[in-house]
Amino acid sequence: ILRGLGEHRRAGEEWLRYLRDTPDGSPGMGVSPQSWADCAEQFALAGDTARAVALLEEYLARHAARVTHYARF
Numbered sequence: 001i002l003r004g005l006g007e008h009r010r011a012g013e014e015w016l017r018y019l020r021d022t023p024d025g026s027p028g029m030g031v032s033p034q035s036w037a038d039c040a041e042q043f044a045l046a047g048d049t050a051r052a053v054a055l056l057e058e059y060l061a062r063h064a065a066r067v068t069h070y071a072r073f
Contacts, residue, residue, distance in 0.1 A: 003042060012042030016055065023063065030068040033059070 002011035016039055025031040036059040044052040 008042045008046035009048065012039055012046060012048075012051075015039040015042060024066065031063045031066045033064070033067055036063065 002008075002014060015035070019035060019039060023031075025035075036056065040052040040055040040059075043049070043055060
């Protein structure tokens with residue numbers, strides 16, 4: 001909803017809170033690279049490219065190795 005309203009920073013903050021609260025992803029689905037990329041995009045759209053890059057670096061350093069279901073993408 002926040003993204004649709006153009007509240008990109010708030011959307012990114014809420015999404016990031018969810019991602020960090022569920023570091024292994026949704027039950028049965030695992031870590032989703034797309035979710036991390038979509039979250040980072042919200043910070044980029046808010047004009048905070050440094051935060052977007054830092055978020056992607058966090059994903060690559062801490063979570064990418066645990067991707068299972070989405071590995072082929």
